Amino acid sequence: MANLSMYGEMIRIRFLMMLAYRTNYYSGILIYSINIGAYYFLWQAIYGSQETLGGLSVMQMTTYVAIAWMARAFYFNNIDREIAQEIQEGKVAIEMIRPYHYLAVKTMQGLGEGLFRLLFFSVPGMFIIWLAFPIDFSNSLNVWALFFISIIFSFIVNTQINLITGILTFFLLYNTGLIRAKRVVIDLFSGLLLPISFYPIWAQDIMMFLPFQAISYIPSMIFTEGFTGAEVYSALGIQLFWALFLIIPIQFLWVIAKKQLIIQGG
Amino acid sequence: MNVIEVNKLRKEFKSYSSRSGLKGAFRDLFTRNYKVLRAVDDISLQIKEGEMVGYIGENGAGKSTTIKMLTGILTPTAGEVRVNGMDPHREREKFVRTIGVVFGQRSQLWWDIAVQESFRLLKKVYKVSDEDYNTHMKEVIETLEIEPLLDKPVRKLSLGQRMRCELAAALIHNPPLLFLDEPTIGLDVLVKMKIRAFLKEINKKYKTTILLTTHDLADIEALCDRVVLLDEGKIIYDGRLDELQKNWVEGKQVHFEFQELVEVSSLEELSKDFDVKWRPGERKNQWVATVEGDDDAVSRLMSQVMLKHAISDVKINQVSTEEIIRNIYEEGIIHG
Ligand SMILES: Nc1ncnc2c1ncn2[C@@H]1O[C@H](COP(=O)(O)OP(=O)(O)O)[C@@H](O)[C@H]1O
Ligand SMILES: [Mg+2]
DSSP: OHHHHHHHHHHHHHHHHHHHTHHHHHHHHHHHHHHHHHHHHHHHHHHTTOSEETTEEHHHHHHHHHHHHHHHHHHOOOHHHHHHHHHHTTHHHHGGGSSSOHHHHHHHHHHHHHHHHIIIIIHHHHHHHHHHSOOOOOOOHHHHHHHHHHHHHHHHHHHHHHHHHHHGGGTOSOOHHHHHHHHHHHHHHTTSSSOGGGSOHHHHHHHHTSGGGGTTHHHHHHHTTSSOTHHHHHHHHHHHHHHHHTHHHHHHHHHHHHHHHHHHOO | OEEEEEEEEEEEEEEEEOOSHHHHHHHHHHOOEEEEEEEEEEEEEEEETTOEEEEEOSTTSSHHHHHHHHTTSSOOSEEEEEETTBOTTTTHHHHHTTEEEEETTSOOSOTTSBHHHHHHHHHHHTTOOHHHHHHHHHHHHHHTTOGGGTTSBGGGSOHHHHHHHHHHHHTTTOOSEEEEESTTTTOOHHHHHHHHHHHHHHHHHHOOEEEEEOSOHHHHHHHOSEEEEEETTEEEEEEEHHHHHHTOOOSEEEEEEESSOOOHHHHHHHTTTSOEEEEEOSSTTEEEEEEOSOHHHHHHHHHHHHHHSOEEEEEEEOOOHHHHHHHHHHHHHHHO
16 A cells, blocks of 8 residues: 555656646647647548548548547656666666665656646547547447556556666667667557558568557557457457566566676666 | 674676777677776674764775665675665665665755655655654754755755755655765865754764765764774774874975984974974985975975075975875774
8 A cells, every 4th residue: 555655656746747847748739739630631631532441431540540649648658768867877776775666666657657648638639639620439438448448558568668678778888779769660560650450461460479569559449449349358468468478578687687786886 | 783784795896898999899799808896895894773983985995885785786796794684685675764875976856856745755655654754854854954945846956955955865764774975075064064963963863873984084073983994995994083083193294305414403493483393204314394284384384494404305295184094094003
């Protein structure tokens, strides 16, 4: 219980920090709106007179784009860059004097950031988009509930990948390139820019074996009802699988990193 | 009961060096050259509850490395450590709840948020009850005079203000043992005095054991009965401070080497306006003047002496703190 209140406090502090840097947040809204608008018109043009493409109607596609970007506001965080920086500054070593798990703390900070953006950014953003574009919001409570479960997994999987990228700084002196590459890979392979079903079959086959689709494709498909019935549950199953599976490399890297930390001092 | 119990503690760092040239860089990919640096060299140390111990030594002597081993940040290469009856590594989470740490060179507060938010978070981290927090921290905040700083973000504080907040933050869980690594570095005299008074008070009130490293001997003089001198990773003196002070050498030493024989009476006559002691040097016609006073006094004395007596050599010994310590230490061994 006490641990919960500690992590709650960490989320609260991250909230305060986000508030302290409000300007970033306003510019963020602008960037997201431009992206959603641009993709909306792009897809309008691509669909032209066609009814459906890749199993999605133009309406579903518009909804997909909007929800994918709004979900991104929640799962996206910069903790990989923060971890890298804290490793380079020698702060992680000093964190060993605190009675908590460093990675859990970073995850909570990421969650604080995500919740902040979800409340102050995605919710009002969705409302504006709903006014501006013809978007199909499901009126099934079930779909909304499944979608929320799904974006929690998005957050977990994306954060786990960020943790891995961050910890790798211990072993790679300069990690900025990897962090940037990771960001591009996630935006591309997660289904944010293009639904996975639009990729060529061979590419889809490869992506089936990668964790990235669990980040954006699955929740967006659930929301647009591109997945229905049993498909939804197997998609959630895939997310659960990755959320559990990624614990293994994280633990492995963290044990090695900690060893290096206490032997070499970072 | 010993709060800190250290036996033959050693820490070695591997430092890698790069070979030169392209060929060297290629070879570095496979095997890298490294040197082993022994930062802490088989030290043994016991500290009892309620002691305030000054841990001093030059830059690079191994002070911070020792503190990092005692706090569980670094693991020893060899030797035993028991702090608060625990192995700092094996029982990390439980152990760190019993210590407070301040690193003068690095902040442990959250940079962008108000000081009180950091305190609130640490209160939760250490599971401090509202009751304990209110009674204990209220006092800490009052004594350190940081009440007006609490709603300011850390990045807007001056170094002295920040350091007082760091100290308060390290004490939120009222730990029985406090490690301070250069807590007064870069601070002005007034802040230093405030911090010293505060440390004295918590030591008296809670019997908090304090291990403190510093460059500033005045800190040690004000606080510690016991000093541990470290040199190149080895303990060269461990004992009472007043033992050391008996042999304290103060002021500056000027070594005159005259061209001819000079009587001490003549020198004393010359320098009667100064607070100076003369003693014969080791060499022929050499006299050593120990001068109390500022640089100006020293230079006036020198010109006075040199006007009267031809010299072949003159040397000023700037007696640095470290040198004083070393002198004292060398004599300390002889006497004790
Ligand atoms: N993480 C490290 N890796 C390699 N060498 C280190 C590391 N930390 C300290 N050292 C070296 O160990 C010696 C002792 O350092 P330190 O304990 O910081 O000294 P002090 O605190 O007394 O100034 C120095 O020579 C320093 O360069
Ligand atoms: Mg140091």
